[in-house]
Amino acid sequence: MADHPALNLLIAGEALSGGGRDSHEVIDPATGETIGSVPHATAADLDRALEAAERGFKTWRNTSADQRTAILLKAAALIRDRAASIGEALTREQGKPIKEAIGETIYCAMLLEFYAQEIKRIYGRTLVRPVGQRVEVQYHPVGPVAGFAAWNFPSLNVMRKIGGALAAGCSTIVKPSEETPSAGIALVQACIDAGVPGDAVQCVFGVPDEVSRHLLASPIIRKVTFTGSTAVGKHLAKLAAEDLKIATMELGGHAPVMIFADADIDAALDTMTANAYRNAGQVCVSPTRFLIEEPVFERFRDGFVERAKAIKVGSGFDKDTQMGPMASARGLERMEQMIGDAKERGAKLLAGGERIGNQGFFHQPTVLAEVPTDATIMNEEPFGPIALLNPMAGEDAMIEEANRLPYGLAAYAWTKDSARKRRLAAEVEAGMLALDTGSVSAADAPFGGVKWSGYGSEDGREGVMACMVPKTVHEG
Incomplete structure (x- = not known):
């Protein structure tokens, strides 16, 4: 079996590790043995990521629809090419059968392919008005998005955080689980390799509550999206509410x-x-x-x-x-x-x-x-x-x-x-x-729950529109 991939932060397009940073041991659940360690972002790292996300949003939102579609399709192709190696590392960290791990990663490519084409299907509308008046409903990207992904589907949960946001024209900072970090790093790297600006898609790790509090305290972040337990979802929803950030919560079920x-x-x-x-x-x-x-x-x-x-x-x-x-x-x-x-x-x-x-x-x-x-x-x-x-x-x-x-x-x-x-x-x-x-x-159907299972949707058209806000333009 090949050596486990390097585990690092990806901030402003740069891979970061070491430097006196704290770290989290990654365990192989089939053996109980340590197979690597992932660095924790410092407060300075998170501030740098926020500044980059603000820059990245300005650049990425103004990238043409055709360009964004081509870049995301290229990223999907890279993910397909790398699915075997991503899946192998995923199985070592999470334990699921290798066929399922590779299949999960290929599903990420399928989802990104759908999102890439959805970029060209973001439609506004013109309302009926008397001659000389005009009212348009437009849709604009909400802004930088902070995503928090769970460990049970280390590839898919990360793609659901970054795919719809990138299709909408948003920049993203994603925090995969520290227990299963390699797939998230690989997906973000594939996006960067395909041409998404490093400022527009970033990957950080750390103590979950510390990272979430730091990112959500910043006015730069305009949306939070989370997959995980209902208890943590409620906590993040409260943090988001303090700054009236919009949120998508995919929480527990039974x-x-x-x-x-x-x-x-x-x-x-x-x-x-x-x-x-x-x-x-x-x-x-x-x-x-x-x-x-x-x-x-x-x-x-x-x-x-x-x-x-x-x-x-x-x-x-x-x-x-x-x-x-x-x-x-x-x-x-x-x-x-x-x-x-x-x-x-x-x-x-x-x-x-x-x-x-x-x-x-x-x-x-x-x-x-x-x-x-x-x-x-x-x-x-x-x-x-x-x-x-x-x-x-x-x-x-x-x-x-x-x-x-x-x-x-x-x-x-x-x-x-x-x-x-x-x-x-x-x-x-x-x-x-x-x-x-x-x-x-x-890929083309909304995924989400009701009641304590959360609100908002990922996947489908809804996964893109969840990262956009309407603007009504009245012209007399």
């Missing part, structure tokens, strides 16, 4: 999966079992609460358990691996606490439930059934390789339970009844609903 008696049970099992343990369950849209209509509960339960037990867990570099390790020791500890609490309250452990070995952060794919609603795991996002299976009386009860929590990111349902699908689309409280499929994400 996705319900409604399995109706008329569903294609085998298709639902094959799709949703794989989804439940994808990335060791460390996915904000992971299907977690399975609400199964009583007539098919036992069949679905038994089929799910059989498939969960067959999942191959191992190193992300093993070609047969279907699920890698959890990303950190704290994830293992949270799983142990939640499973223990659920069992004490009467839940039935049908598969897994324990750590695998004592090297790295591996955990068994786990299934709990008949979990009472007062169990912690039924109310807080587990963010681990676990599925909760409960029998339900029928549609009304399933919708009520699906909407019970304050989260509303993704939801899933399996049914052949087209009228029911329309009812679910109207009544289920979620930013994204998947009917007879496990997919809730596409």
